[in-house]
Amino acid sequence: MARSPAAARKAPARQTRLLISTRKGLWTLASDVSRNGWTLAGPQFLGHTVHHALADPRAPRQWLAAARTGHLGPTVFRSQDNGRTWKEAVRPPAFERGSGRVVDHTFWLTPGHADEAGVFYAGTSPQGLFRSTDGGATWEGVDGFNAHAQRKAWCGGDQEGTPDGPKLHSILIDPRDPRHLYIGMSGGGVFESVDGGADWRPLNRGVRADFLPDPAPEFGHDPHCVRFAGGNPDRLYQQNHCGIYRLDRPGDTWQEIGVSMPKSVGSVGFPLAVHPTDADSLWVFPMDGTTVWPRTSPGGRPAVYRSRDAGRSWKRQDVGLPRSQAWWTVKRQAMTTDLRDPTGIYFGTTSGEVWGSRDEGRSFRCIARHLPQIYAVECATA
Amino acid sequence: MTAQSSSEVATIVRVRVPSPLRSYTGAAEIGVAVPVLAPELPPTVGGVLASVDGAYPGLRFRIVDEQGHVRPHIRLFVGNVATRDLGAPIASGEVLMIVAALSGG
Numbered sequence: 001m002a003r004s005p006a007a008a009r010k011a012p013a014r015q016t017r018l019l020i021s022t023r024k025g026l027w028t029l030a031s032d033v034s035r036n037g038w039t040l041a042g043p044q045f046l047g048h049t050v051h052h053a054l055a056d057p058r059a060p061r062q063w064l065a066a067a068r069t070g071h072l073g074p075t076v077f078r079s080q081d082n083g084r085t086w087k088e089a090v091r092p093p094a095f096e097r098g099s100g101r102v103v104d105h106t107f108w109l110t111p112g113h114a115d116e117a118g119v120f121y122a123g124t125s126p127q128g129l130f131r132s133t134d135g136g137a138t139w140e141g142v143d144g145f146n147a148h149a150q151r152k153a154w155c156g157g158d159q160e161g162t163p164d165g166p167k168l169h170s171i172l173i174d175p176r177d178p179r180h181l182y183i184g185m186s187g188g189g190v191f192e193s194v195d196g197g198a199d200w201r202p203l204n205r206g207v208r209a210d211f212l213p214d215p216a217p218e219f220g221h222d223p224h225c226v227r228f229a230g231g232n233p234d235r236l237y238q239q240n241h242c243g244i245y246r247l248d249r250p251g252d253t254w255q256e257i258g259v260s261m262p263k264s265v266g267s268v269g270f271p272l273a274v275h276p277t278d279a280d281s282l283w284v285f286p287m288d289g290t291t292v293w294p295r296t297s298p299g300g301r302p303a304v305y306r307s308r309d310a311g312r313s314w315k316r317q318d319v320g321l322p323r324s325q326a327w328w329t330v331k332r333q334a335m336t337t338d339l340r341d342p343t344g345i346y347f348g349t350t351s352g353e354v355w356g357s358r359d360e361g362r363s364f365r366c367i368a369r370h371l372p373q374i375y376a377v378e379c380a381t382a
Numbered sequence: 383m384t385a386q387s388s389s390e391v392a393t394i395v396r397v398r399v400p401s402p403l404r405s406y407t408g409a410a411e412i413g414v415a416v417p418v419l420a421p422e423l424p425p426t427v428g429g430v431l432a433s434v435d436g437a438y439p440g441l442r443f444r445i446v447d448e449q450g451h452v453r454p455h456i457r458l459f460v461g462n463v464a465t466r467d468l469g470a471p472i473a474s475g476e477v478l479m480i481v482a483a484l485s486g487g
Contacts, residue, residue, distance in 0.1 A: 071454065
């Protein structure tokens with residue numbers, strides 16, 4: 001989620017709290033002042049697949065969680081008291097009756113613009129965009145996308161795409177203009193709206209799509225995670241199926257910035273996290289995207305890679321991480337940063353561990369283990 | 383039973399609820415009042431589920447999708463007969479049983 005420069009580091013934080021969404025429920029991790037000691041609490045929604053949960057930066061006691069339970073239909077839960085009690089959405093995200101489309105799960109949640117209290121956006125699998133204006137109690141489809149004449153061409157069929165279903169993710173709201181939106185879709189690509197979602201246009205120039213007959217199409221790409229640069233909403237970073245990219249607006253051509261990653265590691269991965277105020281600083285977590293896409297840490301040696309120069313160069317950060325035989329990886333929503341100085345960076349693994357660094361990645365340590373497979377990690381700074 | 387108006391006459395249908403849905407009902411079996419429009423129009427599965435949702439908001443969407451189809455891996459029985467037809471009638475005294483498959487790891 002984008003943070004405006006003003007919002008970042010507004011006040012010294014006393015505690016960092018992480019919301020850990022997993023395949024089997026929701027946990028929280030709360031730090032002491034030094035971010036040295038961490039206390040794990042939970043589970044909530046035990047047995048539910050929680051794809052995403054977050055705290056509302058406009059009203060930090062308000063939390064939202066997107067859940068699906070076994071074979072039951074998907075829903076959204078909301079809390080007004082830091083997750084102590086929850087209410088289910090009265091009308092969860094669902095496609096129009098008669099459209100023939102069915103929401104399998106709500107995958108991504110994004111709080112709306114700072115001036116639009118109670119507004120949230122949700123991205124679903126298969127690809128759909130939904131909006132709530134009442135804090136997540138009721139959700140309406142954004143018809144400008146869901147009913148767009150080109151949507152099927154952009155997205156493909158609902159049965160196509162990633163193994164766990166095609167997804168709409170990375171919903172970004174320009175902190176200067178609530179009508180200026182970006183979305184990412186796997187598959188489909190990155191799209192932009194300048195009219196509050198009434199219309200959309202592809203924004204994929206410069207991004208490779210090596211898996212398609214035309215390697216440079218207008219749409220059909222596979223962005224895994226798209227973020228605003230910290231403090232600069234005119235810059236976007238993208239971890240894609242085919243590399244890492246940067247886009248500086250008003251330009252509309254992405255620059256591939258993963259080319260300087262070590263060849264033995266590659267530039268495939270899922271998550272991407274940004275520094276809250278330094279627009280040149282970002283982190284990725286590479287995975288093995290060779291042959292059949294094992295989706296593990298390359299060589300069983302996990303590492304974060306950081307760039308401090310907008311992707312021109314990268315530095316491996318693996319102090320404290322396992323040196324060998326660690327075959328987990330990190331999903332696209334499962335790496336985030338806090339607003340502290342120095343910035344903390346946190347990620348959750350497919351093997352149920354949470355790793356944290358309180359020195360911008362110079363060293364990591366495991367702050368929780370033995371959890372279910374982690375789908376998302378979000379920071380709520382009190 | 384003769385209908386006097388759609389809102390005045392109802393029949394009580396018993397519904398057996400699987401454990402994944404008992405966070406809504408708090409019970410393994412519930413009884414819901416289903417409006418009876420006319421003697422020749424018995425309650426339907428869909429009508430019963432609408433009444434269930436009225437009493438326990440949100441439950442229906444967990445087992446029936448937005449296109450009106452019973453979700454995959456959810457089974458409905460009227461008495462001992464399986465059905466996926468929300469228009470299927472429920473005779474007086476019959477029980478609607480909801481079964482949620484518990485497969486996967």
